Amino acid sequence: MNTQTEIETKLKSIFKKVLDIQENEIVPGARLDESLGIDSTEMVEISVVIKKELGIILKDNELKKIHSFNDIVGILKNRTS
Amino acid sequence: MEKISITGLGIVSPSGIDKRVFWANIKAGRSAVEKIERFDASLYPSRIAGHVRELEGYSNVSSRLLKKIDLFSHMALVASQLCLDDAKINLTQENLKRVGIFMGNAIGGWLYAETELRDMYLEGREGVSPFMASAWFPAAPQGQISIHYGIKGFSKTIVADRASSLMAIGYAARTIIRGKCDFILAGGMEAPVTPYALLCCNTSGMLSKNNDNPKGAYRPFDRNRDGLAIAEGAGVLTLEGQTRVKQREGAHVYANIIGYGTTTDAVNRITPSPDAKQLANAIKIALGDAMLKTTDIDYICADGAGSQLGDATETKAIQDVFGEYASKIIVSAPKSIYGNMLGASGVLDVITTCLAIEHSMVPPTINYETPDPQCDLNLCINKAQEKVIKNAMIINRGRGGINCVLILQKP
The missing domain is CATH 3.40.47.10 (Thiolase/Chalcone synthase)
Incomplete structure (x- = not known):
């Protein structure tokens, strides 16, 4: 899993599962707190599921810099390339 | 109050x-x-x-x-x-x-x-x-x-x-x-x-x-x-x-809270004090707060823990405070119908008593079959009874010797 599309598809499925939302609610470039109302605890939950399903640990300094869906895609892409 | x-x-x-x-x-x-x-x-x-x-x-x-x-x-x-x-x-x-x-x-x-x-x-x-x-x-x-x-x-x-x-x-x-x-x-x-x-x-x-x-x-x-x-x-x-x-337009008053009292037994972490003195004190404090006499109370919504000691000491406290009038006040524990909601049991007792006041009807204690001389109260048994309730007392008790009494009045 290392193409941009594969990463996006997987991350969308994680978002759907954790947040109980529809895929079309995800706006890739929008701020997660404003577009989806994601708080810090939900971000931790997302990072736990990413670790479980993709084996990738998001570090604290990386979590602090995440503002959008695309930010997470970028981190995951770097780690898997 | x-x-x-x-x-x-x-x-x-x-x-x-x-x-x-x-x-x-x-x-x-x-x-x-x-x-x-x-x-x-x-x-x-x-x-x-x-x-x-x-x-x-x-x-x-x-x-x-x-x-x-x-x-x-x-x-x-x-x-x-x-x-x-x-x-x-x-x-x-x-x-x-x-x-x-x-x-x-x-x-x-x-x-x-x-x-x-x-x-x-x-x-x-x-x-x-x-x-x-x-x-x-x-x-x-x-x-x-x-x-x-x-x-x-x-x-x-x-x-x-x-x-x-x-x-x-x-x-x-x-x-x-x-x-x-x-x-x-x-x-x-x-x-x-x-x-x-x-x-x-x-x-x-x-x-x-x-x-x-x-x-x-x-x-x-x-x-x-x-x-x-x-x-x-x-x-x-x-x-x-x-x-x-x-x-406030459209406000409907079910009942007014007019008295409150609370005490602690300081005896045992689970069971209430056998002498029931602190529960009796909580009842007196609530009556004093409400500025009512014992004979003003028309109905008692009891704690009714269903334990041997709990019900006997609750009866004793009611008899100690109300004296001869204790045998005349109608008492029930309606939570016997749906179960004891522990920390939420008090609010359900208040809601039930509000509805009892509104409908002029005493809610029953169910499953009462065999009288106990240690619980010699005037119980409303198995089915509701019609009665105008002007003042009602609610008793709740918790482990650790907690006693709590609230008095409601018909608006």
């Missing part, structure tokens, strides 16, 4: 979620206690409880939020909305910094906690949801209600075992009198029908083991009583001061 009005009722109980259904079941004395089938409870000494049905049908809580909260918060949110609807209060027109939330709870949210603890032992610390921290503790429902409505005023959660929500209501009334809030959502919630919570309740030694006859198991004041049946549920009231009630 200055009168504080009860202007809205929100009920989530095994006897019904809708106010009319609840009262019809109470009036008829229809037991809602059942065998526990939600999980395998076959090895528990007591495996019966009152269960809430059809909560989803009354809930507007999102599935996203439901993942983050325990059942006791969900029930509290539903009861709060039902209460606000019943009171015809529109929060968009209120100063939310002057609205408070006072809730009572005894044991916390164990359905959520147990699941996460299981995951911690199976998967390690990362198996635990980050929402665990904010889901399980007794004040979690207060927080969820405040977030849901944007309520920002002075608020508290009281933990006092089975007296929790009655104490929360007493403190809420005093908070309005002190001028700290314009109105308050007051009540409580409990969700003890989970494997670990049921185990803890069992080890307290307070539960009935009459598992073959769930509907007949909880029998307060009966000679063959052997404990209480637990129940899940929530209840919420709106409390408002007199000036506000008079000014």
